[in-house]
Amino acid sequence: MDWARPVNPMTTLLTNAWILTLDDELTQHDPGWIQIDGTTITALGSGTPPSITNAEIIDCGGDIVMPGMVNTHCHMGMSVFRGLAEDVDDRLYRYILPLERKFVTAEMVRVGSTLAAVELIQGGVTTVADMYYFETEVADVCDRAGLRAIVGQTLADFDPPDHKNFDVGFARVEQLVDAYRDHPLVTPSIAPHAPYSTGRAVMERIALWSSDHPNVPVQMHLAESTLEVEWALKTHNQSTVAVTRDAGLLKPNLICAHCLQLDDADITMMSEAQVCVVTNPRSNGKAGRGIAPVERLRNAGLPVGIGSDGAMSGNTLDLFSQFAPVSMFAKLLGGSRKPLPAVDVIRMATIEGARTLSLNLKTGSLEAGKQADLIRVSLAAPRLHPIYDPYSMLVFAALPTDVTHSMVAGRWLMRDRHVETLDPVQATRDAIQIATMFKAEMQRIDQTH
Amino acid sequence: MDWARPVNPMTTLLTNAWILTLDDELTQHDPGWIQIDGTTITALGSGTPPSITNAEIIDCGGDIVMPGMVNTHCHMGMSVFRGLAEDVDDRLYRYILPLERKFVTAEMVRVGSTLAAVELIQGGVTTVADMYYFETEVADVCDRAGLRAIVGQTLADFDPPDHKNFDVGFARVEQLVDAYRDHPLVTPSIAPHAPYSTGRAVMERIALWSSDHPNVPVQMHLAESTLEVEWALKTHNQSTVAVTRDAGLLKPNLICAHCLQLDDADITMMSEAQVCVVTNPRSNGKAGRGIAPVERLRNAGLPVGIGSDGAMSGNTLDLFSQFAPVSMFAKLLGGSRKPLPAVDVIRMATIEGARTLSLNLKTGSLEAGKQADLIRVSLAAPRLHPIYDPYSMLVFAALPTDVTHSMVAGRWLMRDRHVETLDPVQATRDAIQIATMFKAEMQRIDQTH
Known part of the structure; x- marks a missing residue:
């Protein structure tokens, strides 16, 4: 094109x-x-x-x-879920997955991503790394918005809305790569959802595919929860980072989001493999999941970018909202005012975030x-x-x-x-209309529970 | 008047x-x-x-x-110190106390408080509880701004800028109470700085004075740091809360700010005494000091308000900036999404904050x-x-x-x-002028260190 x-x-x-x-x-x-x-x-x-x-x-x-700021982890399409079922511990299985299976279409992803693009632009983000379903729609929105973006087609085994199996998922990746390989601002990407939701065999397949496509960035959630740690231990008697490494996916410039549940050996593995890390402090804090060891990761030589996560989890997509949390969390872990000075937070939001996405020669x-x-x-x-x-x-x-x-x-x-590039009023109106449908479905779910 | x-x-x-x-x-x-x-x-x-x-x-x-929101702990005059020497661990002794001793005058407190009043109004705060020096100036600013306020003259033993000894300090309290006892919006208050900086004998004197002035609220920093815990243990072989209780100060509606270093016995004592608590999540988090046990305090029946602390510590005076931290901290302590639902955060910012200040029959x-x-x-x-x-x-x-x-x-x-009530541009200009003087003094300090 x-x-x-x-x-x-x-x-x-x-x-x-x-x-x-x-x-x-x-x-x-x-x-x-x-x-x-x-x-x-x-x-x-x-x-x-x-x-x-x-x-x-x-x-x-x-x-x-x-x-311009670099939001290194986002799910733009999920803006229509902003703050849905806040404070409800089982909201993923009670509401989100059923709603995604029933309602997530190319159209919904386009609406959510358009609202997200408006918010990103209004909040000072100029580069965004995204992963979700129907990702070609996200690419189209970023192209229209004028944002610099890395757009990752997600692959997962839990019957996600746009691929019944991994063959279909890979076909979606290929379609995205074909459409956007020469775009000056939008870079197609492949995004295995997480080790536990991809599985070791498919991770190996993705690693092989990735070797044949060295210019396609790989994004993945990694070490996000204790459940993931337990999965890795139970199924492979290893840490989730070790499973990822042995599957061949822990390679230079892999973009690893969250990274909460890490021990020293994991950090050493990640450092040796020269991966890149994204911390999502608001999303992690709000879920009560824990605090990422940002200082330890940076001291191990890993670039760490800041991500908003999706608006369902982090509520807002600008990076200003993340600054106080990322800073306070490092200072609380260190028990002092000194860790992670303000200038380093701004580095992470700009040049280090760009490095996390291998875009540091162009932007940041x-x-x-x-x-x-x-x-x-x-x-x-x-x-x-x-x-x-x-x-x-x-x-x-x-x-x-x-x-x-x-x-x-x-x-x-x-x-x-x-x-200049989008219509904020129309974008908001379209999202509100989808939310009306979600609210009705949530009432139905509540009545049948 | x-x-x-x-x-x-x-x-x-x-x-x-x-x-x-x-x-x-x-x-x-x-x-x-x-x-x-x-x-x-x-x-x-x-x-x-x-x-x-x-x-x-x-x-x-x-x-x-x-x-309107209730900011239950603030040092309005300190807005001229906003973010000064961020990330410097010894900034209190290196910069702040020398600057306060040299430069804090009635005029400076007026300038800082006027900037603070502008920010409070613009940020949705309608009631503020303040404690600082030259507090009659703060009262005057709140009167002019039209804010509802509790204004506490601070008493401390570290040679603060407006009282060489406690007799002078008490005279300042009396002056403030005389001037504002009948004001419809501004309530005069007495504010012992903290147990370690007031001392047990003076705390007893304040408790006696307070018994004679039941309508004058008492505000105090309490259990803010491990240093304070160590002071209480070393000098009185007790917790800092127990020292406060034995001095007669732990009484109904005492407004206790910070409350980070508490054990179960402390919380029981506070609950029996029916004190009120203020959490300052951004200020505490940024200092790496710890997380207040907000859920435990509320479950013990204590009302907990939200405070910004001064702009030197918390940087901004609105409560929106405090909402994500107070919420995330509770969820991180609880390891789940469920603790401290959003509605409770808004309660704390409004009616529960008003209850913390005994103003809940009027506002909140x-x-x-x-x-x-x-x-x-x-x-x-x-x-x-x-x-x-x-x-x-x-x-x-x-x-x-x-x-x-x-x-x-x-x-x-x-x-x-x-x-409508203040001039934001002039308020900002005046504060910037004072900061220029501070910057020169900080350079001098850095050169002589």
């Missing part, structure tokens, strides 16, 4: 910004400027901006300009030659001041609503809070 | 609202209406609103209308005869939808910026995000 889009022929020049580059030296330019040509950052610096004929010049009024920091993926964060709100450190302000005081502008590959996705 | 203000002669009628009353039955009216006359809610209900000549009618367009729920303290929460944002449960939406998806209107005792403090 031809994904070419007309490129803005004009140079864009952002001036009078407090630029957090998130490069290796954590360079800041204040006041600073950024020059964007086509899809790319061509220059940036402090002081007087260059004089360019016919450039579109945007005075940022002292606001923060920083890399503001540097000449990289793609122009950036956001502007307004400093107008009194609650942000005074600012002793911009990273602390972003982690503990800023809100997704402070993001006013969002750009991916040189294209504005949002300006002055106006989403 | 005469605190009388002109009362709005017109009836105000809010219509077409999704009313969460937070009464004992958790009654909702959707669509509902509320009638306000003078300072008071005179009627409310579902369906067709009453026809009242000359009423100001406000169509809420389906938005949530709920009780929307009922005929109660003061008209309420907020309107916009449902315009796509990230809030779909809504399966309004309490879950408020706890896990809503943001302080969703609050559009705030009313205390029938007076609008904010309409359509416009603060």
